[in-house]
Amino acid sequence: MKFYNREKELQSLKETREQAFRDHSQFTVMTGRRRIGKTSLILKACEDTPTVYLFVSRSNEAVLCNKFSKNINQALNVFVPDSIDSFADIFEMLMGFGRTMQFNLIIDEFQEFFYINPAVYSEIQDIWDRYRKETHINLIVSGSVYTLMHRIFMDAKEPLYGRTDQMIKLHPFTVHVLKEILSDHNPAYTNDDLLALYTFTGGIPKYIETFIDKKCYTMPLMVDFMIQENSTFLEEGNVLLIQEFGKKYGNYYSILAAIASGKNTIPEITGTLGNASVGGLLKRLETDYEVITKKRPILSKEATQTVRYEISDNFLRFWFRYIVKYQDYVQSGFLQGLAEIIKEDYPTYSGMTLEMYFREKLKEQQQFRNIGSWWETSKGKNKEQNEIDIVAIYAKEPKVFIAEVKRQRKNFKPELLQQKVEAIRSKLFFNYEIETACLTIEDM
Incomplete structure (x- = not known):
């Protein structure tokens, strides 16, 4: 390449x-x-x-x-x-x-x-x-x-x-560069192919080069290549993290595995580790190792307790979600079974990655002073009903871009988004012009 x-x-x-x-x-x-x-x-x-x-x-x-x-x-x-x-x-x-x-x-x-x-x-x-x-x-x-x-x-x-x-x-390649690479090597690529490359590599050049050299341009081919006997991808997470964490990697691994599985608040992470104190470990993962990112609802105060954590490296997120979680499949050599699990779960998993893709794409436009998401917690059966995938505040005018991200447009409910928009307008943006959209794979 x-x-x-x-x-x-x-x-x-x-x-x-x-x-x-x-x-x-x-x-x-x-x-x-x-x-x-x-x-x-x-x-x-x-x-x-x-x-x-x-x-x-x-x-x-x-x-x-x-x-x-x-x-x-x-x-x-x-x-x-x-x-x-x-x-x-x-x-x-x-x-x-x-x-x-x-x-x-x-x-x-x-x-x-x-x-x-x-x-x-x-x-x-x-x-x-x-x-x-x-x-x-x-x-x-x-x-x-x-x-x-x-x-x-x-x-x-x-x-x-x-x-x-x-x-x-050095940082990973941007989504613009991913498009350029696919255009050069597989001009007929689909947006789903682009999303798969972003989901599994996160823009890391060596991973991209490996897929390109082996002509793995689609999600099934990428998964089959990663999940095979003697694949370097199976041990890549260990190699990356043991270098950083040294011998005391056990608790860090447990935290990352919890976050990858969707347990991304402090109470949820604490519960996973048997109610052990995780504040110091989370801080080190965020500030010293830069492996996780702390997310707050956009414009919320630094001291807010409404915090979620996410793994900031796409490959590590994938590795903990599947390679670590299904380590028994790897150890027993049942790699075909693991590959099938990943392919079946991919539509759901890549939907989460699609949000990250669009946030990065918006950053590349250099028009926004703040890009994030927003949610508010409430007790009862409607807990977190007001959750917005992307909120981007323009830099030069009192205007906000609000988007719902769906893999397929047929799953988008405009009336539900409008309810959320009114909720955030009343709390944060009552003097702002609000632009709304549904972003799907078609918009990549």
Whole structure:
């Protein structure tokens, strides 16, 4: 699959490289979840210029340095003895080469030094401070473990705090890019195909590339490919989250599984965990790990107790909803049965994802100052009868866009939406013009 999107990031990386080669060394940090395309983007930005690429695997430091010395010798046509067993010595030699040479230095999975030799960060800080003004190296480090990368560079107590010239956090592809990719590879795609690609990948480039390479353009083909023996998708959630959570992942997994199954309020989540206190865990999942998002009714106060949580990563939402929930199917090898469960449930499940799709599509329009949903709770049999899928407040005029999201238009009840509109108008938008719509797959 060709290289898509990332124009702004590419431009920023190229400008930084030119500054490093022209003036003095520059330090860029790139973060983003696994499979987001960090390495591909960095290598694209460094095309046609001398580049040293070092991948930090969790290994013995001396073994790692031996491998690095060979990479450096080949990339720069210099001599670094393979007897060097300290990364600090390797890094100082590279910085020394930067006095007379201009090159990119990429250190991938930079956070792994934390497990190999944490002193490396102090040593890099010392060497960088001494050499950066008199050298011409475009240093780019990247990492998939967000909490560690954030700690290394954003914690004032850490040695590399304040040393970076720019930090780039990569996000998934937008819905506009998903359409472009499908148009290139399957021009006859349907909106249902687009929704399936969004539902299962959430715009993560590696997942998209895998489906495209295998010509899995429809929901059944995608499901069959993911749910087969030896599929990397079956373990992908574990690989992603154990990296972040470490050994204490049990409670986090239980919370995410509860949210994925629809138990998304604090009382519901607490009940799932045997009434254990979950406030601190939820806060860490939201602010430290950025795996979940707290949702409040639009324009509600920060302190409101009317809060719901959702998993912010589409793939993880899918993985917990099916792979974790039906782990016995996976363990017994009854993968065909699991695939059938997913296909049968897909119309309901993708309906929830369709709401997220339209919210993202509205964000891309750059017309709204606030986009969310709205609901009000009430006791009795009519609990939460006033719930609106999408409420978007225009930025430049007193106008609100309110939409109900349905997979099929035949399920839309205009009179019910109008009742909800009158309820929200009386509470929040009595001086606003209100525009209403039913958004379906046809509108994607």
